[in-house]
Structure formats: structure tokens, C-alpha cells
Amino acid sequence: MNQQTSPRRGSMARREAYWGYLFVAPPLLGFLIFGFVPIIMSLVLAFTRWDMFRPPKFAGLSNFERIGSDPIVLQSVANTLVLFLGVPIGIALSLWLAMALNRKIRGVNFYRAIYYLPAVSSIVAISLLWQWIFNPEKGLLNMYLLNFGIVGPEWLQNPAWVKPALILMGVWGGMGPNMILYLAGLQGVPQSLYEAAAIDGARPWQQFLFVTWPMLTPTTFFITVMSVIGALQYFGQIYIMTQGGPQYASTTYMFYLWQQAFTYYRMGFASAMAWALGIVIIAVTIVQFRLARRWVYYETV
Known part of the structure; x- marks a missing residue:
């Protein structure tokens, strides 16, 4: 009995984890695309000269x-x-x-x-x-x-x-x-x-x-x-x-x-x-x- 219910519980746990990750994915991706990536890009651009039309040039501090x-x-x-x-x-x-x-x-x-x-x-x-x-x-x-x-x-x-x-x-x-x-x-x-x-x-x-x-x-x-x-x-x-x-x-x-x-x-x-x-x-x-x-x-x- 326990051997039969154990695989079922494992599959249900995996299914719940799958749906959990699925629901978390959109806000997580939104943060990565519209939050984390722009933050890193702004940090890189802070050390450059860039006018949005020509390639950025390194400017140090x-x-x-x-x-x-x-x-x-x-x-x-x-x-x-x-x-x-x-x-x-x-x-x-x-x-x-x-x-x-x-x-x-x-x-x-x-x-x-x-x-x-x-x-x-x-x-x-x-x-x-x-x-x-x-x-x-x-x-x-x-x-x-x-x-x-x-x-x-x-x-x-x-x-x-x-x-x-x-x-x-x-x-x-x-x-x-x-x-x-x-x-x-x-x-x-x-x-x-x-x-x-x-x-x-x-x-x-x-x-x-x-x-x-x-x-x-x-x-x-x-x-x-x-x-x-x-x-x-x-x-x-x-x-x-x-x-x-x-x-x-x-x-x-x-x-x-x-x-x-x-x-x-x-x-x-x-x-x-x-x-x-x-x-x-x-x-x-x-x-x-x-x-x-x-x-x-x-x-x-």
C-alpha cells in the first residue's frame, strides 16, 4: 500500500512544482528583462560616452x-x-x-x-x-x-x-x-x-x-x-x-x-x-x- 501511494505522491509533488514554476516564470522573466538587464546595462553605460546613435566609447570615471x-x-x-x-x-x-x-x-x-x-x-x-x-x-x-x-x-x-x-x-x-x-x-x-x-x-x-x-x-x-x-x-x-x-x-x-x-x-x-x-x-x-x-x-x- 505504501509502495503504491509513494510514487503517486512523488508525481503529484512534481506536478505541483511544475505549475508553481510556471506561475512564477512570467513575473520572474519580466523582472529579468525589464529590471535586472537594464540595471546591468546602465552600470556598463555609466563608464561610457553614448548618444544612442553611435557605438558607446569607454570613458572611465x-x-x-x-x-x-x-x-x-x-x-x-x-x-x-x-x-x-x-x-x-x-x-x-x-x-x-x-x-x-x-x-x-x-x-x-x-x-x-x-x-x-x-x-x-x-x-x-x-x-x-x-x-x-x-x-x-x-x-x-x-x-x-x-x-x-x-x-x-x-x-x-x-x-x-x-x-x-x-x-x-x-x-x-x-x-x-x-x-x-x-x-x-x-x-x-x-x-x-x-x-x-x-x-x-x-x-x-x-x-x-x-x-x-x-x-x-x-x-x-x-x-x-x-x-x-x-x-x-x-x-x-x-x-x-x-x-x-x-x-x-x-x-x-x-x-x-x-x-x-x-x-x-x-x-x-x-x-x-x-x-x-x-x-x-x-x-x-x-x-x-x-x-x-x-x-x-x-x-x-
């Missing part, structure tokens, strides 16, 4: 050396760092909004949906909407400021105002997803902790500081890591709204990388920039994980 000497690269890095100011502002406002919408108020689900709407909207539609809002003559923002006797600036045409305008737009667009994450975190805080704090005489701000905030540090850490990675790759809004202008004032590192690749066809230099960005993202993420040990609190059961 010249592309990487140019990253540190190109003034526009340095300006794009500075612009990207300025846009980083929107990360802590957006996190703080998202937490405040989540706490406001975590209460039992009438229509709370409607408000949550409204604030989350930008996350599921097309980046093109949102960028065109904000381009109209920032219009210096007929834009909604400047028309509103005129009610108080304030003449609004040329938001996207003035080098001094284009980055604050992009930060404002980025904060608005990122509040919805972060709010949802914070709402999930708030609803996971045990009510018994608030009850114990109230018995000890803790005021609302003390409950937030010593109960709410420690329990939300894992959520804050995740939002911070993802927001930093997103800020380092800021591209879509720049491409649609400003094209890096005026006077390179809104040219981010990612947009300049795209320009080098698909406007000037300097694929070798663009590949080197991409690898430098990838190394920076990995390094910054590792630093964040190291620092997380000092301030992120994980509840132990």
Missing part, C-alpha cells in the same frame, strides 16, 4: 567626475535639498489631520475621502490644476490674496517663489496617503494606555507626548523613509509645470538626469547620475534605519 564639477548638477542638488523642507511639514500636517479625523464626527468618512482624493488622481491633472492656481493674473491663489490687498507674486515664473510653490503643492498632495497611515496607527493605540494616563492625571498634551507619539513612531518612521525617497526622485510636477525653470531654479537632480538622457542624449552621463542617486538613496535609508533604533518604539507583547 569621467562621467562620475563630471557629477561633482557640473554647476547645474550642484544647483539641482541644492534645489532638491530645499524641496526636502516639505517632508517634515507634510508629516506634521498629516498627523494633525489624522488626529482631527480620528474623532467620531458627522461626515468623517466623507472628509477622509476628500483628503485622500489627490493620492488617486492623475499627476498630470493635479499639476495642471496647480498651474492654474499659481497663475499670476487669473490664478485662484493670487485672486484670493487680492481680497486682503496683497499682490501675489509670479509663483512659477519667479526663481525666488517657484520652490515654495512646489513645496506647497507637494505637501498638499502627500497629506492624504500619510493621513491614512496615521489613522491606522491611531486606531491601533490601545485605549487602556489613555485610561491609565488619565488616571495618573495626564493632560491631553501629555497623553499625546507620552502615549500617542511613542506608539506612532513606527508609522512616522515608515512615512519618513518613503517621503525622503520620493523627494529625492521629484520629477513629474517639474516636468509638467516648470520644465526646470526659471533659470534652473526648479531643476531637481532627477529632472536634470532625465534631461541629460532624453534631451541631450548623454546616456553615459545620465547612467552615472542614476547610479549616484541610487547609492545616495541606499546610504540615506541605511542611516535612517540606524537612527531609528534611538527613537522608534515597537510595542512588545
Whole structure:
């Protein structure tokens, strides 16, 4: 009996393994063709000069050396760092909004949906909407400021105002997803902790500081890591709204990388920039994980 069932089990196991490999094959092949191979090719191209029309020529480390000497690269890095100011502002406002919408108020689900709407909207539609809002003559923002006797600036045409305008737009667009994450975190805080704090005489701000905030540090850490990675790759809004202008004032590192690749066809230099960005993202993420040990609190059961 056992001798008869053993071959059957073996054939069934082989059949299951076959179907398993068959289902895994398409995504695996997709990754190899559209992920792994382009990554290896970009690494090879980073050490060459290639304009997509003539054969690539070996250039050594010249592309990487140019990253540190190109003034526009340095300006794009500075612009990207300025846009980083929107990360802590957006996190703080998202937490405040989540706490406001975590209460039992009438229509709370409607408000949550409204604030989350930008996350599921097309980046093109949102960028065109904000381009109209920032219009210096007929834009909604400047028309509103005129009610108080304030003449609004040329938001996207003035080098001094284009980055604050992009930060404002980025904060608005990122509040919805972060709010949802914070709402999930708030609803996971045990009510018994608030009850114990109230018995000890803790005021609302003390409950937030010593109960709410420690329990939300894992959520804050995740939002911070993802927001930093997103800020380092800021591209879509720049491409649609400003094209890096005026006077390179809104040219981010990612947009300049795209320009080098698909406007000037300097694929070798663009590949080197991409690898430098990838190394920076990995390094910054590792630093964040190291620092997380000092301030992120994980509840132990």
C-alpha cells in the first residue's frame, strides 16, 4: 500500500512544482528583462560616452567626475535639498489631520475621502490644476490674496517663489496617503494606555507626548523613509509645470538626469547620475534605519 501511494505522491509533488514554476516564470522573466538587464546595462553605460546613435566609447570615471564639477548638477542638488523642507511639514500636517479625523464626527468618512482624493488622481491633472492656481493674473491663489490687498507674486515664473510653490503643492498632495497611515496607527493605540494616563492625571498634551507619539513612531518612521525617497526622485510636477525653470531654479537632480538622457542624449552621463542617486538613496535609508533604533518604539507583547 505504501509502495503504491509513494510514487503517486512523488508525481503529484512534481506536478505541483511544475505549475508553481510556471506561475512564477512570467513575473520572474519580466523582472529579468525589464529590471535586472537594464540595471546591468546602465552600470556598463555609466563608464561610457553614448548618444544612442553611435557605438558607446569607454570613458572611465569621467562621467562620475563630471557629477561633482557640473554647476547645474550642484544647483539641482541644492534645489532638491530645499524641496526636502516639505517632508517634515507634510508629516506634521498629516498627523494633525489624522488626529482631527480620528474623532467620531458627522461626515468623517466623507472628509477622509476628500483628503485622500489627490493620492488617486492623475499627476498630470493635479499639476495642471496647480498651474492654474499659481497663475499670476487669473490664478485662484493670487485672486484670493487680492481680497486682503496683497499682490501675489509670479509663483512659477519667479526663481525666488517657484520652490515654495512646489513645496506647497507637494505637501498638499502627500497629506492624504500619510493621513491614512496615521489613522491606522491611531486606531491601533490601545485605549487602556489613555485610561491609565488619565488616571495618573495626564493632560491631553501629555497623553499625546507620552502615549500617542511613542506608539506612532513606527508609522512616522515608515512615512519618513518613503517621503525622503520620493523627494529625492521629484520629477513629474517639474516636468509638467516648470520644465526646470526659471533659470534652473526648479531643476531637481532627477529632472536634470532625465534631461541629460532624453534631451541631450548623454546616456553615459545620465547612467552615472542614476547610479549616484541610487547609492545616495541606499546610504540615506541605511542611516535612517540606524537612527531609528534611538527613537522608534515597537510595542512588545
